[in-house]
Amino acid sequence: MARIRKMAESEAGEVLAMWNENCVEVADRGLSGDESANVLRLLRQYASHRDAFCLVAEEQGQLVGFVTACLLAHPVMEGCCGEIEELYVQPLARQRGIGSELANQAVTLLREQGASPIRTHVCADSQAANDFWQHLGWEHDPAVFSLCGEQRYEWKKVCPGSSR
DSSP: OOEEEEOOGGGHHHHHHHHHHHHHHHHSSOOOHHHHHHHHHHHHHHTTOSSEEEEEEEETTEEEEEEEEEEEEOSSSSSEEEEEEEEEEOGGGOSSSHHHHHHHHHHHHHHHTTEEEEEEOOOTTOHHHHHHHHHTTOOOOOOOOOOOSSOOOOHHHHSTTOOO
16 A cells, blocks of 8 residues: 655655646646746645645655645635645556545645635546545535636627627
8 A cells, every 4th residue: 555645845856747647647738847847846835835735645665646735714714625736646556545545634634724624626527536536425516617817808709799
């Protein structure tokens, strides 16, 4: 069985390589140079951050998976929620409970820090991801809509004839 532990800052490059594998597998493209630099910077911060962490799965001295998670606090309301941001297990290490153990240990750490609820985001059309989280007992919430990037639309262009 894999050993799950917090990532050391010196392992950020190895985790970045797995992050890139995940991008290729899920999105059919690797990280760009700028994206890699940003992810590496973030991973190094996870190693010692108070409200965010990265756990790694290690088998026979090799990293085979990781999960990143963080606490999210509202600036006005009391309490915080937790978020599992990324979870990846290399294909040859799958189907052995490593992903489940990474997720469960991340939940434990988030709960120890007072997080409730704990959330994760998956692509709606990823049946494997949906099945994985549901198998762990997670409940499907309503859809989340996102606006990414700087592109903005004028309402009349989106809805011709609208009075808005």
